[in-house]
Amino acid sequence: MYQELIATQQIINNYLLISQQLVSKQGQMDQKVQKSKIKQILTYVFSEDRLLGEGAFGVVYKGEDKNTKQKVAIKQISQSKFQNDPIVLKNLKREIEIMQDLKHENIVQLFNFTYTASNVYIILEYCDGGDILSLMKKNEGKRFSEEIAIKHFRQITEAFKMLHSKGIIHRDIKPANILLHKGIAKISDFGFARMLDQTNLNSQQKLTALGSPLYMSPQILSQEQFSSKCDIWSLGVMFYEMIYGRTPWTAQSQIELLNKINSQPLQFPSDVISSYNTKDIIVRMLKVQENERISWEEIFAHPLLSEEDQYVLETAVQNNISHLEQFKIIGLFNNNNQYYEFFQQQSQLQQAQKNQCILIDCVVLFHRNKYVLFNILASHICLLKLRSELPVSNEIFLSACFLYLKLFLGQIKSTAEALKGNEIFDPNFDQQDFQNYKNSILFQQSTSLIEQDFNKANCLYQQIISKIVNRYQIQIQQQQPYLSGEIQLLKQQLSNLYELDEQFMLFYNQVMNQFISAIIEKNNLLDIEHKKKLYTILKYCFIVQDFDAYFQFDASNPNIQQFLSFYHHNDQISFQELQKEVDIQIEQLLKSG
Structure with a gap:
């Protein structure tokens, strides 16, 4: 009985303790409710x-x-x-x-x-998306994709059009002060802003050094006079950070930061691919000397802002070129691991059968390596046009790119279909040889590469088609007798995206002559560096018109040495040698009428 009383008393004590805790917690909750009223x-x-x-x-x-x-x-x-x-x-x-x-x-x-x-x-x-700094921290690499970064950069620049027109400098542009609402970037926190007279916007003044050090212009860091271009520097640093995940210079103090800015040239990380126009505007925004820094008017007129779909086209070009740089030449000598793996896996085949498989693969990749020249040519024509270094009209530029890409894609598509079909790819091989090849890892890897070639080039091709359609939309849609033969041919080619027929070759020859003539006409007005780029384009133009004069498959020596030699020669050639080679071709073209 005594033990039962002790147990009962313990239960009562526990109950009282729990009741006191509940009362205490309730009191705390009441206080929180009161505080958060x-x-x-x-x-x-x-x-x-x-x-x-x-x-x-x-x-x-x-x-x-x-x-x-x-x-x-x-x-x-x-x-x-x-x-x-x-x-x-x-x-x-x-x-x-x-x-x-x-x-x-x-x-x-x-x-x-x-x-x-x-x-x-x-x-x-109220902005529901938080600030750019917080969003970047959540992303892989603490950055945005270039497409998103450019989108926000354009939106912020639109705001600066108003600020600049009203003579306002912000003085504290940084990711934490850019808020997002439904995907739209908005400048916030004007606590350090200053209104200047319109006549003093670009003239330097002695103003208080306010802002966040990492984003401060070197003039503010060194307590010198500065102008509205201090915001251009800050925006350039932030744009760089949005794309690359870090600021161009980092330091533990303002003095160290200023020293780095003055002593370490601006560099772009190699692990993040970005477009030419993006790098160009950042370089110009981050000029240390204010008088060398791009102005707001120049920013507003920059290609990165002046054409909404510029980024999409340039991204397609850069992605295609990156693929080409990695897989410009594929075949025997630079793909030995592939052939070693093939020998290991195909142990059931006789040596002669293995040799035939390798020979078939060399034929496939020879044609692929040859057709890649069309793709290289189209991509570099695009790149020069995007950099305003191609002295031809937009109509000729678009038509030339379209035709070179169509030639590449048409040939590659035809090759892929032949490989996957039941017919013999090449009459020099019998059905059993071809079937052995189709069952091998060589076939899998080569067809996979050809598919990658097609997909990368096709992204660029679709962008060029989109630009052509937008430009010629009225003419193409109108069924009128006065439409020029060129427009009629273009319309027909757009309806058969990968078919290479006689009409295609007619249009191709017509446009290529116009394209080459346009470059030759303007070439004499340019400097040597610019001329070399255009002479390289002209050389490729002449090569793809007569492949057999440069590349021939040799079954007794089916390696890629001729392609390696060709590209090595082009990389090492001087401008004088290049000019001499191309001038001979130009002279022959002019003689042929």
Whole structure:
């Protein structure tokens, strides 16, 4: 009985202890509810448990307009901040003054502001996507794809068109100050902004060194005079970071950062592929000397911004060229691992049968390596045009690229279909030899490569077709008798994307003569470096018109040495030698009429 009483007392004690804990927890919860009670400022309501962010000067809550139910961001700044630091009040007044006058899709909107005895409240546009810094940290490599980075860069630049027109410099452009709402980038935090007279926008002035050091221009870091171009530097650093996942220069102090900027040239990471126009604008935005740095007007007119689909075309070109650089030549001598693996796997075949399989593969890859020249030519024509280094009209450029790519894709497609079909690929081999080859790893690897060739080139081909259709849309859609023969032929070729018939060859010869003539006509006006690029294009143009004069398959020596020698010669040739070779071809062309 005594033990039962002790047990009962223990149960009662435990119950009382649990009750006390529950009462204590309830009291704590009541205090939290009290602390997080809903507050109202003007017509806006918010609760302190809906915190969006916190900084040195205040906190930001998510709120709502009671009347319209519109979501807003409410920045709360304690009045004590102004008493401790009068500059904070000065910057706040300037921020409100500037933002009241800014109405733009790519700038966070100021809706209202008010104050109480304790706090100042600024009612801002709510952005549901967070800031660019936070988003980059979540991504692999802490960066965006180039396509996304360019999209946001363009949006931010649109905002700067308004800021520049109003004589406003921001002075604190960085990823944390760019917010996203439904995928649209918006500049925020104008606390360090300054309004200048229009005549002083590009003239240097002695202003307070404000902003975030990693994104500060070298003029601000060294406490020199600076102009509105300080924002160009900051935006260039941020654009670089969005694409490559880090800033161009890093340091532990402002002095170290400035020393690195002045002593270490701008470099681009080799592990991230980016387009020519992207690198070009970054290089020009990050010129150390302000007088060498690109202006806002030049940025607004840059190809990266002036043509919406420029990035898509350039990406297709770069991806295709990267593939070609890796697989320009494939075959015996540079693919020995493939043939070793073949010998290991095909132990059931006789030596003579294995040799025939290798010979078939060499024939396949010989034709593939030969056709790749069309692809190389088209890709480099595109690249020169994108860099404004091709002195031909857009019509001739688009037609030439279209035809060279169609030749490549048509030949590659025909080869792939022949390989996968039941017919013998080459009459020099019998059915059993061909079947042995189709059962081998050589067939699998070569057809896989040809498929990659086709897919990479086809992406570029589709972009060229899209540009042609957009350019000629009216003429192509109109069924009118006055349409030129060129348009009629182009229309026909667009309806048969991979078919190489007599009509194709007629159109091909016509356009190639126009293309070559246009380059020859303008070539004398250019400098030597530019001329060499165009002479290389002309050399390829003449080669693909007469493949057999340069490349012939030799069954007794079926290696890729002739291709290796060809590319090595082109890499090492001087401009004088190149010019001499091409001038002979030009002379023959002119004589033939």
